[in-house]
Amino acid sequence: MNENRKFLRFSNWEEYKEIVSESDERKKIPPPLFEQPYPKEAKLIDLVPQEEFKIGKKPFLSVVNTRKSRREYKEDPLTLEELSFLLWCTQGLKRQLRSERGVLRTVPSSGAKSPFETYLVINKVEGLKPGLYRYISFEHKLLYIKEIEEAEKTIGELTYNQIFVGKAPVIFFWTAVPYRTEWSYSTLAHKVIAVDLGLICQSLYMACEAIKLGTCAIGGYDQKNLDKLFELNPEEEFVVLVQPVGKYPKEKKITEFFKNPQAEAKTEDLKKLPGTYTRTHQGQTAVVEISIEEEKLYAKIRDYKERLDSYNATEFEGEYFRVVRFILTKDGKPEKIIVLIIASGETVELIYQEPDT
Ligand SMILES: Cc1cc2nc3c(=O)[nH]c(=O)nc-3n(C[C@H](O)[C@H](O)[C@H](O)COP(=O)(O)O)c2cc1C
CATH class of the missing domain: 3.40.109.10 (NADH Oxidase)
Structure with a gap:
């Protein structure tokens, strides 16, 4: 060095x-x-x-x-x-x-x-x-x-x-x-x-x-x-x-990407979300780990980890993962997340994996 x-x-x-x-x-x-x-x-x-x-x-x-x-x-x-x-x-x-x-x-x-x-x-x-x-x-x-x-x-x-x-x-x-x-x-x-x-x-x-x-x-x-x-x-x-x-196209405000109104997320809401979410694309698997630390949600991909700020109970804003939306089943279990990466304009869907799979 x-x-x-x-x-x-x-x-x-x-x-x-x-x-x-x-x-x-x-x-x-x-x-x-x-x-x-x-x-x-x-x-x-x-x-x-x-x-x-x-x-x-x-x-x-x-x-x-x-x-x-x-x-x-x-x-x-x-x-x-x-x-x-x-x-x-x-x-x-x-x-x-x-x-x-x-x-x-x-x-x-x-x-x-x-x-x-x-x-x-x-x-x-x-x-x-x-x-x-x-x-x-x-x-x-x-x-x-x-x-x-x-x-x-x-x-x-x-x-x-x-x-x-x-x-x-x-x-x-x-x-x-x-x-x-x-x-x-x-x-x-x-x-x-x-x-x-x-x-x-x-x-x-x-x-x-x-x-x-x-x-x-x-x-x-x-x-x-x-x-x-x-x-x-x-x-x-x-x-x-x-x-x-x-x-370049007219820029949208970040809030325009959220589907649900802004609302305070409770700790119980956040507790449902952690887990491993994966996506396989062109033969490569991306793994995103969602965790909670000191009542805040975090997303980790490879060696990179960032905090996700809550917009409401299921929608979050980060830096790399600009908009993250959690989709839950009817009984409130995580099913998948939809991530909008504004840098590339890409929307990526990641599927929740049960811990033992
Ligand atoms: C030498 C250099 C290389 C960069 N390489 C990339 C790149 O490969 N891909 C990319 O998306 N941005 C790249 N960037 C852009 C930076 O990520 C960007 O400048 C930085 O995040 C600050 O954001 P801003 O330019 O909007 O202020 C590069 C910037 C510089 C100066």
């Missing part, structure tokens, strides 16, 4: 000078390219230039205050202007440094090295055919790369079954090209690459929020197979973050 933490610390000045003096830049090796090459004959697709944007006028404080991770998207396509806006706000190129040792963009980057590329899986954008694209920031244009077969399913699977990711009209994939920063900072590059990545991630959150779109950073993905799908050489470039984007 401590070894891994070291990379987050600034080494002392002596060590910094020693490491950086060994960098390729100090050795007078020419600077790297600040955009991955693409076939010269490729026909690039025009985007809307930033001077022409008519969107994105929402007040900054309102953008800050409404930002959150949004994991449910409507089927509506994005417009080309919306996509152009998001690309400009996250990786828009202002100019190359005169020294040719970096580039200035709409987001900051350590040493102006900007060690990222932007890939897009487009499911629904007005005027664009679905498929894999790359943002060519030097031209503010799009490069079409290839078709992705069954994109929704493929991307859902490659993000460890976070199915909402594949359903988004556009999915951003940031790849890192670490050498751009290593060229200057050698082995000290990796901390600042991580910082740089956070900046583009947050810029996409803010840009989305400014035009009433939603996004969610996705750190859980299948590294090997995503790099393979994008035909990357992982020695040189690899995926570092995923962000689906789409219009």
Whole structure:
């Protein structure tokens, strides 16, 4: 653990000078390219230039205050202007440094090295055919790369079954090209690459929020197979973050999900509910243990345990399990629970198991 933490610390000045003096830049090796090459004959697709944007006028404080991770998207396509806006706000190129040792963009980057590329899986954008694209920031244009077969399913699977990711009209994939920063900072590059990545991630959150779109950073993905799908050489470039984007539905208040009116739950009511509830789905069994501790109800799945706050005698609110409804038999015995996981928009039914089964 401590070894891994070291990379987050600034080494002392002596060590910094020693490491950086060994960098390729100090050795007078020419600077790297600040955009991955693409076939010269490729026909690039025009985007809307930033001077022409008519969107994105929402007040900054309102953008800050409404930002959150949004994991449910409507089927509506994005417009080309919306996509152009998001690309400009996250990786828009202002100019190359005169020294040719970096580039200035709409987001900051350590040493102006900007060690990222932007890939897009487009499911629904007005005027664009679905498929894999790359943002060519030097031209503010799009490069079409290839078709992705069954994109929704493929991307859902490659993000460890976070199915909402594949359903988004556009999915951003940031790849890192670490050498751009290593060229200057050698082995000290990796901390600042991580910082740089956070900046583009947050810029996409803010840009989305400014035009009433939603996004969610996705750190859980299948590294090997995503790099393979994008035909990357992982020695040189690899995926570092995923962000689906789409219009989001009007949000419901949590209370709208409860079927019965709010009422105080008595201790005797709660005592009926503990037990083991299971669900078998796609060959995997999920087990949720319901227990009472100090007169409060708790739900435990694998190593994760959370408190469920009572809305009434059979309906509860948690954090991961947002709404939990217990279904009892006529004689008051637990039969099943219905759990709404708002993050994934999924409703899951778990069946009560007798203790000896
Ligand atoms: C680097 C990073 C990786 C994340 N990975 C995931 C993920 O794989 N799945 C997911 O649903 N949310 C993911 N999140 C979103 C966080 O869960 C979310 O930001 C956090 O719960 C705070 O909620 P908020 O963004 O709505 O304020 C990630 C966030 C970050 C910054």
